[in-house]
Amino acid sequence: MTFTTRPELRGTFGAVSSTHWLASTVGMSILEKGHTAFDAAVATGFVLQIVEPHLNGPAGEVPIIVTPAGANAPTVISGQGPSPAKATVKYFKDLGLDIIPGTGLLAACIPGAFGAWLTLLRDYGTAELEEVLAPAIYYAKTGHPLVPRIASTIASMRDLFTTHWPSSAEIYLPGGVAPQSGKLFRNPQIAALYQQILDEAKSAKSREARINAALDFWYRGPVAERIEEYCATEEVWDVSGRRHKGLITAQDMADYTPLIEKPVSVPYGGYEVFKCGPWSQGPVLLQMLQILKGTDIADLDPMGADFVHLVIETAKLTMADRDSWYGDSSDVPLKTLLSSGYADTRRALIGRTASMEVRPGAPDGRNPNLPPLRTIGTIPQPGLGGGEPTVAREPKLPNDKQGEPALTPEGAQRGDTVQVSAVDRWGNMVSATPSGGWFQSSPVIPGLGFSLTTRGQMFWLEEGLNSTLMPSKRPRTTLTPSMVFRGGQPYMAFGTPGGDQQDQWQLVMLLRHIHNSMNLQEAIDAPSFHTDHLPSSFWPREISPGAITLESRFPEAVREELAARGHKVTVGDAWSEGRLSAVAREMDGGVQLVKAGANPRGVQGYAVAR
Structure with a gap:
């Protein structure tokens, strides 16, 4: 008999699987209101930004694979933002760099997650913007119980925050003290920002117009303006051991639209x-x-x-x-x-x-x-590592005995990623892999409450590669959700x-x-x-x-x-x-049967199904 930590969940109504139990239950609550798997994924994704801020954030990225019920193939929503228009190999070479730093502002790409989630909601969902943002606002404002890994990560970042990134210390070291595992942690700046977006959008005449108003607020309004101001005026310490400004402008933000693409198979x-x-x-x-x-x-x-x-x-x-x-x-x-x-x-x-x-x-x-x-081991590492763990080894810290992220030699930690997969009673399926905007890799932008993605570190500064840095180009990301058909029908979503x-x-x-x-x-x-x-x-x-x-x-x-x-x-x-999460569907005597599983590693991921 094959060992299993928990049963494969089965039901007929729907299923949501993600890397955090609060996010999965929020997704199911959206299904319970009569909405689709696409709405559930959006609400789940926004909650993951709040409850796993060391693994993803509002200014991160997310590739999404979408399969509407009855479709003969999925569609991809690319929430991977491109590099800024100013980002060239020459710019970095002139700074004396031969590799893009993994932290700070130089590696920042255009935040694509917000645009991708709202594109999914507008084009495929049925819920109102307020319905999918309300749970994230609630947990950001009221608080969520801090999992051990976040608490240990914040503790490891104390010196960096207090010495170089005071705006991060304001959020993550309230009162100058690292928060404790199991205690409620809040991010009132993100709660206020999302509420402001809802308030600005509510006067629009239709659901689609309200979502578009929110997109405008983010990419062509106050959020874009604040990001440009921060990148232009702040010199931020990064892993090169020096301080640099960012390259993102309001025009870069305004030019961004998530690409809708065919998948490969x-x-x-x-x-x-x-x-x-x-x-x-x-x-x-x-x-x-x-x-x-x-x-x-x-x-x-x-x-x-x-x-x-x-x-x-x-x-x-x-x-x-x-x-x-x-x-x-x-x-x-x-x-x-x-x-x-x-x-x-x-x-x-x-x-x-x-x-x-x-x-x-x-x-x-x-x-x-x-x-x-x-x-490995031949490159000098003067400071904080900036990427996802390349070895699944474990920091031996109290109450933190399994999984990732790994400690760097300097005691700081790298960011990682989250996952959400969902299926509903109609057979709609979605798989999304959000990441970026980790609080370990870039300072919090004051007034916004979040950090910028540093996905640009995945570009090479050597000429002649398809992944060589170029202006307004997507980095070759590691983010890779999956969708499987069986017998010509949608079968499984995972990542x-x-x-x-x-x-x-x-x-x-x-x-x-x-x-x-x-x-x-x-x-x-x-x-x-x-x-x-x-x-x-x-x-x-x-x-x-x-x-x-x-x-x-x-x-x-x-x-x-x-x-x-x-x-x-x-x-x-x-x-x-x-940290795999998966859902599946199949027909059983003319009735759809849904299935779900979630990773036990790290004691955090859960699936919900009924």
Whole structure:
């Protein structure tokens, strides 16, 4: 019998799964009012900004995959904001930088989350703006019980806040004291801002007009003006050890509109898996599936060395393609990268031992162009790390025993991501992966109560890459929600935080669900793993050749076998790999059955279904 921490939830009315129990229950409350999964996702997303501020915020980003009931394919809402118009390689080189700092203001991109959430609400939902913002306002104003990880993160940031970022200290160190785990924590500035937006929009004549008025307030009104003023006048300390101003202008904000795009997909058995385009890392999962089609992966023990080795070696190859070819560019040879023929050539490179090379392919005969490979531990780190954790190891702090984020050598912490998936009684489905705007990576903007995203650290300053920094261009994000169809019908929506690990953990879950008959919860609970044999997407952009991390629940014999094959094995905590959330639907005798599962790691994520 497969071990599971909790049951796979089943029902007929609807389901919401996210990385925090308060957000999931808010989403269900929206379904209970008769609204759609899209409305539920929006309300859940705004609450996640409040209750997980170390993992996402109002000025972050969110890619969203949307499938209306009866649709034959999903739609992507790209809430990944682009770089400012002033952001050029020359600008950074003139500052003496060869890598974009992971903190401060220089890495700030246009905040895309607000626009994407409201686009989802306006174009697909039924709820009023006030209905989806009210829960976030309530928790920001009245308070929410602080989870241990946030309390320990704030405590680790005390010196930085008090020395360099006093506006952050005002919010996160009330009265000069770090808040305690389990006690109520408030952000009255965000509560006031969202209430002001509602007050400004309420006089508009229709639901759509009220949502558009809120978008104008954010992107062409007071919020945009305040962001421009802050970036233009404040010199903020960042990880370079120096102070810099930001580049975002009110015009950058006004020019932003979330892009509506078609997803990319590949078939896998009786399934079709949909992801965002190569401005995300989503096609990595599709490339891995194409490679694995021609292997015996379905027959392997999902806890065995052969399974782990095959998945890791496949991930190494596809991540090398990601770093050589992906980006917000029309030059990405995506059709070839996702083709069966190309997968055949890549599969042939997988041997019985661990590869120590970074081996991008040559689609259409083109020569690959890799960014610099900086071996982990060789880059000086003068201050706070700014990105999602690249190793799922755990800070050993009181009352904080599992999961992420990881401590940097300096005692500060990196941000991460959240996830929400939802399905309703009509069959509407949505998967969204919000991130950015972490309070660890940029100071709070006074009067707004939130920090800017630092997603721009994912650009390279080397010329000639599809992910090279350019003005008004999306960084090649790690954020990668997933949608799966089965038999031509929407079946599952899922995703996870975790930076470069997101598609690795999603692949393992999906394979176990499809090939090993694990239900959603069992597939989420099962021991997982990842490789860091890739240039990190986050400052300081390091690579750890041959490295794999496995949860300690893997048998010792498996770990020894992998080491014998040349893998550099790190044994992580028993429950440290991934924070997956998933919902699914299927027909049972003409009635829709909904299912849901959520990650137990970190003792925070929950699913709700009935």
